[in-house]
Amino acid sequence: MLTLLRTIGAGFLGFLAGTGRLVMFAATAISHCFRPPFYFRLIGRQMLDIGYYSLPVVGMTTLFSGMVLALQSYSGFARFSAEGAIATVVVLSMTRELAPVLAGLMVAGRVGAAMAAEIGTMRVTEQIDALTTLSTNPFKYLVVPRIMAGTLMLPLLVLTGDIIGVFGGYVVAVYKLGFNPGTYIKSTVEYLEFIDVASGLVKAAVFGFLISLMGCYHGYNSRGGAQGVGAATTNAVVSASILLLIFNYIITELFFAR
Amino acid sequence: MSTSPKIRIRGLKKRFGSKQVLNGVDLDVGIGESLVIIGGSGSGKSVLLKCILGLITPDEGSIQIDGEETTGLSGRERERVMRKFGMLFQGGALFDSLKVWENVAFGLIQGRGTAKAEARLVALEKLAQVGLTEAVAELSPAELSGGMQKRVALARAIATEPEIIFFDEPTTGLDPIMADVINDLIAASVKELGATAMSITHDMASARKIADHIAMIYEGRIIWHGAVAEIDNSGNDHVDQFINGRAEGPIQMQVTRP
Numbered sequence: 001m002l003t004l005l006r007t008i009g010a011g012f013l014g015f016l017a018g019t020g021r022l023v024m025f026a027a028t029a030i031s032h033c034f035r036p037p038f039y040f041r042l043i044g045r046q047m048l049d050i051g052y053y054s055l056p057v058v059g060m061t062t063l064f065s066g067m068v069l070a071l072q073s074y075s076g077f078a079r080f081s082a083e084g085a086i087a088t089v090v091v092l093s094m095t096r097e098l099a100p101v102l103a104g105l106m107v108a109g110r111v112g113a114a115m116a117a118e119i120g121t122m123r124v125t126e127q128i129d130a131l132t133t134l135s136t137n138p139f140k141y142l143v144v145p146r147i148m149a150g151t152l153m154l155p156l157l158v159l160t161g162d163i164i165g166v167f168g169g170y171v172v173a174v175y176k177l178g179f180n181p182g183t184y185i186k187s188t189v190e191y192l193e194f195i196d197v198a199s200g201l202v203k204a205a206v207f208g209f210l211i212s213l214m215g216c217y218h219g220y221n222s223r224g225g226a227q228g229v230g231a232a233t234t235n236a237v238v239s240a241s242i243l244l245l246i247f248n249y250i251i252t253e254l255f256f257a258r
Numbered sequence: 259m260s261t262s263p264k265i266r267i268r269g270l271k272k273r274f275g276s277k278q279v280l281n282g283v284d285l286d287v288g289i290g291e292s293l294v295i296i297g298g299s300g301s302g303k304s305v306l307l308k309c310i311l312g313l314i315t316p317d318e319g320s321i322q323i324d325g326e327e328t329t330g331l332s333g334r335e336r337e338r339v340m341r342k343f344g345m346l347f348q349g350g351a352l353f354d355s356l357k358v359w360e361n362v363a364f365g366l367i368q369g370r371g372t373a374k375a376e377a378r379l380v381a382l383e384k385l386a387q388v389g390l391t392e393a394v395a396e397l398s399p400a401e402l403s404g405g406m407q408k409r410v411a412l413a414r415a416i417a418t419e420p421e422i423i424f425f426d427e428p429t430t431g432l433d434p435i436m437a438d439v440i441n442d443l444i445a446a447s448v449k450e451l452g453a454t455a456m457s458i459t460h461d462m463a464s465a466r467k468i469a470d471h472i473a474m475i476y477e478g479r480i481i482w483h484g485a486v487a488e489i490d491n492s493g494n495d496h497v498d499q500f501i502n503g504r505a506e507g508p509i510q511m512q513v514t515r516p
Contacts, residue, residue, distance in 0.1 A: 122353075125349055125351055126347045126348070126349060126351040127351045127352075127353055127354075129308070129311075129313050129345075129347065129351065130345070130347055130351040130352075130353070132311070132312070132313060132340065133311060133313075133340060133343055133344070133345040134364050134365040134368060134369050134414075134418075135337050135340050135341050135365060135368070135369030135370075136364070136365075136368045136369060137337070141368070
């Protein structure tokens, strides 16, 4: 019994210590975001990598999500003759939920993992120590560009995803289900409000921050060679995905729970 | 020593978990002196270097560089002191995302704000000094052999003309001839810069070649410190066992016998 309590206690203390370390890491990273020197070239390269090279993945994901959403809601809503609502359902679901969450999860897998692996390898091969001995702050050089690029680029990706997803719904509705194109577009924009898109973009920024933070944090603290880097990569993706879903609920609550 | 030492360490302690790695290290390194620290694997040599560099924070004790206490420095103050240092890492720790010359010029461009073109010329000059041509400068570190990587790392360590240079096992993993080449390069470049050098190694041939003084670390303390000529008549059993490479003696390796 005592052993059980001790195990639970140790686990809980470990969790608190880990959370504290993560918060300290995040605070340090954010404070460095506002203090020179800034490495603009590195920020640019990360923005290209996170934003531009994630476009195909995010585009495919949102396209098919929009398409399946139109199909599903049609077959469901037909039961009570509410087919007219599918344009609204597609656009609201995409902008508020699906585009940010799906894009976030895809980017976590693609970018978060790459960050953890790259920084983790630099850690275990002493490249991060080498940065320090060359009078370069590893936070400014490695962490800040990634976090800035992640936070800035994910909203743009999600905005693109919104448009592609709505387009996917349109294609299915018009060419498969026989909707009138003009009517579909009209009902798409009719009930759409600014806050629907804005909330999705705020989510995207938070997700982008979380993904790059977890990638950098786990990479930066990886230990013990190839295996450690592997574990860091897994932890980065899993923790980013879970945090992303938790924050998705919290942000939705803040925006829409009245 | 009549002049005040470049590096002065008193009562330095560091423990990791239950293992007391450094247990009260006292050490002086004079200006322009080349000190080699010998000791078995896990005796705390690397931890000692990293404490001086500020990569690891010691639990107790004092480290003075030019009479200035450096434990507890952070941020810009730490960066200012770091400018005095150059370090050759055991695995080279070259940045694999950068070309060879960019690696060598890194400390000049990022740390000192030297213009790129000018820094490139200095980098080429330093590469020539370690026997590497301009063609090598455009390669990426992954394309080089182990010996060439060590030379690039040496060029990087001396590129900013530091006052103090650390060498972490400079000859580990090299064939005897290449090891001798590296030893010669280290001795020559330290002399040319007039720098204070501190090396850690367990390669006695290397130690004899680059050292003025040798200190032996054992169980987290300096147990012997003297001129290189005295090492064969140290009168210390631990030192005798180490330099002659005997398994039998006061130092017991923890080996599980079948």
